[in-house]
Amino acid sequence: MEQIYHSQLQEELYYEKLANGLDVYILPKKGFNKTYATFTTKYGSIDNHFVPLGENEYKIVPDGIAHFLEHKMFEKKDGDVFQLFSKQGASANAFTSFTRTAYLFSSTSNVEKNLNTLLDFVQEPYFTEQTVEKEKGIIGQEIQMYNDNPEWRLYFGTIENMYHNHPVKIDIAGTIGSISKITKDLLYECYYTFYHPSNMLLFVVGPVDPLKIMNLVKDNQAKKTFNAHKEIKRKFEAEPEPVWEKEKIIKMNVQTPKLMVGIKGNILHQKGNQMLKSELSAQLLLDLLFGKSSRNYRELYDEGLIDDTFSYDYTQEQNFGFALIGGDTRDPDLLEKKLKQILLKARTGENLDAEDLERVKKNRIGRFLRALNSPEYIANQFTRYAFHEMDLFNVVPMLEEITFTDVITMAAKLIAEERLTACKVLPKS
Amino acid sequence: MEKTVHHEGMKIHLIKTDKYKTNTIVLKMKAPINKDDATYRALLPYVLQSGTNTYPDYTEIRTFLENLYGCTLFVDLQKKGEYHIISITMEVANEKFLQDKKPLLNEALGLLADILLNPKIENHAFNEQIVAKEKRTLKQRIQAVYDDKMRYANLRLIQEMCKNEPYFVPVNGFLEDVDPITGEKLYAYYRRALNEDEIDLYIVGDFNEQETLSFCKEKFQLASRKAREIQKDQERINIKENVVIEKQEVAQGKLNIGFRTNITYGDDDYFALQVFNGLFGGFPHSKLFLNVRERESLAYYAASRLESHKGLLLVMTGIESKNFDKTVKIIKEEFSAMQNGEFTEAEIEQTKAVIQNQMLETLDTSRGLVEVLYHNVISGKTVTEEEWMEKIKQVSRDDILQVGKKIHLDTIYFLSGMEA
CATH class of the missing domain: 3.30.830.10 (Metalloenzyme, LuxS/M16 peptidase-like)
Structure with missing residues (x-):
């Protein structure tokens, strides 16, 4: 484990790259009650054109699928992960941006249990046709909520004006039409392509013992097997310099x-x-x-x-x-x-x-x-x-x-x- | 950890901690809310932060703040029960993390005193140009609520539900009351607020308590006063529920439902009310989230929250307009389930753990800490962090059931799309 001290800021950071490629960072914060952890994949709404794991051809997936996948990660065979976190006194959440999907929890107790839960739920996908269909209604309402929000429309309208081809112009949540095309098989395909540990980073900040946390993460990861790491092939159309619309x-x-x-x-x-x-x-x-x-x-x-x-x-x-x-x-x-x-x-x-x-x-x-x-x-x-x-x-x-x-x-x-x-x-x- | 000192005309609260890289200063002015003063109050802090005799305009104040390593200064208004609170918040870097060791906290406190006590005044009036600009911005702030449909629906629910109570007054005042305000009238209001409001100053961070205290005592010299308190609400029971439906062009309907809890912060059963709300709608494991969202896929958000000093429990969700009846029915069923005790011991324990976690997390931020401590000023009761934790822990199933009997649905407000 590497130790990096920033004397001016009085912060000490601990880092290790695990055998499976996962980057783990720990920042102890004395005096705080809360521990906050994020588990993030370098995969966001713009990654819609890529070679799926184990295949050879480029494929375009429906708009909004990274965000849809983020929602569906919380549902497991034996129930909802939100429930599990709150039983352990934690609050959990997630967000999808243009380039990242992050899963997170914060808690003031049971930190180790919660950290295992975070690693496990993100690394054990469980999708069924039925739960995928159910989510379409919920995300449909999330999309409508943003449709009524003038700041969001203004923000996306401006970005949309700029780009001819780049997928950053596509709304992160997609549209009611595009999400209707999402299936459980497509979700698995995106998941296995982008959620390999070598494409992810874990950050833990709070009143923690860094060595203990690092060992916990290592033990957790050592118990799981992953496919061999392969470079992810993403494709972006050429983008002209000038804006698309003035x-x-x-x-x-x-x-x-x-x-x-x-x-x-x-x-x-x-x-x-x-x-x-x-x-x-x-x-x-x-x-x-x-x-x-x-x-x-x-x-x-x-x-x-x-x-x-x-x-x-x-x-x-x-x-x-x-x-x-x-x-x-x-x-x-x-x-x-x-x-x-x-x-x-x-x-x-x-x-x-x-x-x-x-x-x-x-x-x-x-x-x-x-x-x-x-x-x-x-x-x-x-x-x-x-x-x-x-x-x-x-x-x-x-x-x-x-x-x-x-x-x-x-x-x-x-x-x-x-x-x-x-x-x-x-x-x- | 909080040290409170009574100084002439104000209370100074010092909270020493080395958790942060900054020091935080919050000044709060409290007065009962009323229709006549509300718009003056909503304008006042914005005019104060726009010019003092030392820094005669906004640009000079902002230049000073940027040179003070990006010290923040912002003012805002809150309604806490039937009090109208002005807050002036500053956050300044602690020089121990900078190359440049010039002390910054006193500089920030000095500016705050200047803003509060030495505003730019000409002939017993605020500068008319500043007042005119801030009146314009206040009008825009009042109108902005209309563009944010979630806030709008919440505002409309309160207007309908509390139409005969002071709580009806919106936090930013009334559009039609902005124009008649002059620099002279606002100055007269300022004098009154400065002499009559209950004033609290909080300082959170790593500083020398003695030095900071004597600096504050020197800079903040106010007349003594007696805080103006409001009467506690009578128990209100609405026999017939009030349903208000408004139509606008919106993609998503906003359903907001108000309940009267008849319990406020500081009451013995307030802690059981917290647990009741947590089971009902406060969290992603609550009945509203599980049923309205997860079971029925009707909404993306479905939650409830407490208005602790007014005794309200407010439910909010966004749905397709055609699902109004269905959603109201489910929310009512879940509320009855709460009153009938349809929750397990395990769910009670889970909810308490999450509430305690939420409180500890709030105390991790300097501003959250100040808000928690300020509840004691509003309610006139002192609840320490330890007591708070302990009282949540002690809440029993029976306490929650007793609380359930006191809560009544009052008003259903629905901002519907045109199609329904």
């Missing part, structure tokens, strides 16, 4: 118009420190342009074009990425125009000021420290970073290292007219 209007039963401007990312196929630097530089760039202490924020707020729902973010993955900026607004057309102007000016650096960088860097550092109070943040973010060979605990040194030139270079690279798009949610009447 504009979209979604009419909904709302009172306040909403606008989101997106930048389709063009910094792809990075990993490790290079990727960490890109992601943080782009975030600092957006802080400079739209942060609460920026001149732009103040002007937009004073003009009544934005309110406290205004937000922005940048994410980068292997073969897609985007910046999103927006919120509720009385005048979505005017706000769109202004946001685009600000972005295009930044491309040449004319509205960026070197003096402001120290301040927004301090802001990011404090924000990161705050996030480290949260076991949920640590486990989920660490996993995401590790899947890209980045180190979460390297965020502060990297922030300190980034210069104004890095930010200017990022602005020139990331921002381009042809990769800007806008989506609006407008009241029906």
Whole structure:
């Protein structure tokens, strides 16, 4: 077991790669009541075109299947895993993103029992035609709930605008039509392709004894047999650089118009420190342009074009990425125009000021420290970073290292007219 | 672990722990909720955080905060029973984790005192430009509820159910009451709130207690006051249930059902009510989840929660509009099953374990901890963490059955799609 001490943050991380390929990380947290564990596979909604385990041909599976699979993992021959966790005083949950599916529990007692339950339920699939059919009604209502949610529609509308082919444009839960095509055999096929331990990561954070936890995980895994590890073959269609659509209007039963401007990312196929630097530089760039202490924020707020729902973010993955900026607004057309102007000016650096960088860097550092109070943040973010060979605990040194030139270079690279798009949610009447 | 000090006009609560990488500051102002003041109250903290005499506008305050290693500052409003609570929350990095060892907590506390006691005032009025901008944002905040159908359905249920009680007043006030507010009127309200509200200041983290306390005493000088308390609700029993159906263009119908528990935080049977709610709808092992979702596939979410200081139990679920009757019938059946004691000892134990786990998890976050401690201020009763755990443990089947007899269905609200 490897031991990695981060002296500035006073955190000690333990790591081992097990014989079956599973990455196990343990972060002891003294003084906390709760232990939080996530068991995550590098498999999300975008992985819909691949060679199933043991076959030779590429296959396309129905939209929403990764998320459907996540739901069905909780049902076993002898009942529901939620029940078992709550009998052991734990609360369990799971989520599916574009690139990951995570299963998790938190508990303040019976940690070892709960950890075995987590490993076992994720590694023992049990699907029947009958339970698959039953789930379609439940997920159908989950889809409808999101259909009524204007923020979600705005978010997905913007991403959909950006991509011609990339499956990130497909809603994570799929549609009522697409999930109707899901069968138990398709679920097993996806499961065996993507849930091999060598494609997964376990993170445990809480008041635990790292050696004891590591031994428990090893014992648990040693009792199970897995197919030999094979490289997973995923396929993505070529994606043109420009956005697919420049504009979209979604009419909904709302009172306040909403606008989101997106930048389709063009910094792809990075990993490790290079990727960490890109992601943080782009975030600092957006802080400079739209942060609460920026001149732009103040002007937009004073003009009544934005309110406290205004937000922005940048994410980068292997073969897609985007910046999103927006919120509720009385005048979505005017706000769109202004946001685009600000972005295009930044491309040449004319509205960026070197003096402001120290301040927004301090802001990011404090924000990161705050996030480290949260076991949920640590486990989920660490996993995401590790899947890209980045180190979460390297965020502060990297922030300190980034210069104004890095930010200017990022602005020139990331921002381009042809990769800007806008989506609006407008009241029906 | 909580140390409470009575200082002139306020209570200071110090909670020392080295769990966190930050120090958290929460200031709470409590007053009985009423229709006339609610909109002023909803506006006030947003105006306060927009300018002081030291930092005359929002941008300067935000610049100061970013330089303070991204110290957060946010204000919000809550309804806790029939009290209207203003909270100002700050979280600041603990410099022991930074290269730069400049102390940050006092800087943050200094800004808080400035925001509360030294706002930007001209001729006994708040700055009119700031007031105008924040009035506009408040209107948007009030209207935003309409766009979030889950929150909207919850708000409408409360409006229908509590129409003759102060609890009916929405947390952000009333749209029509925003326009008449002026800088002068708001300032007069501010003076009143500052002199009359019950004020509590919480500080959680790793700091020197003596130094922090004397700093607070120096910075926060207030007039003494007597807290304004509300009367406890009379027992309410609705003979005839109230059914309200509203139609809108929605993909999913929102069904919200309100029950009166006639039990509030601090009552002896409150702990049994917690277990009752846990068995009925609080968790994924509860009757509502197992029957409405898992057995009948009617919904994605089906749950209940307590409004502890008002004595309400609220059920919420999202369904296809055509399944309204069927779902109401199942929820009523499950409620009767609860009243008839159709649950096992094992289920009671499981529910207690999950409730205790939930409480311990809440206490792991600094803001969760403050919210738990603040229940004691609202209810005027002191329940320690140990007592809380012990009292949950002691709840018996008979206690749950007694609680069941006190709970009555009051109002069924359904936001239906147009097709049904």
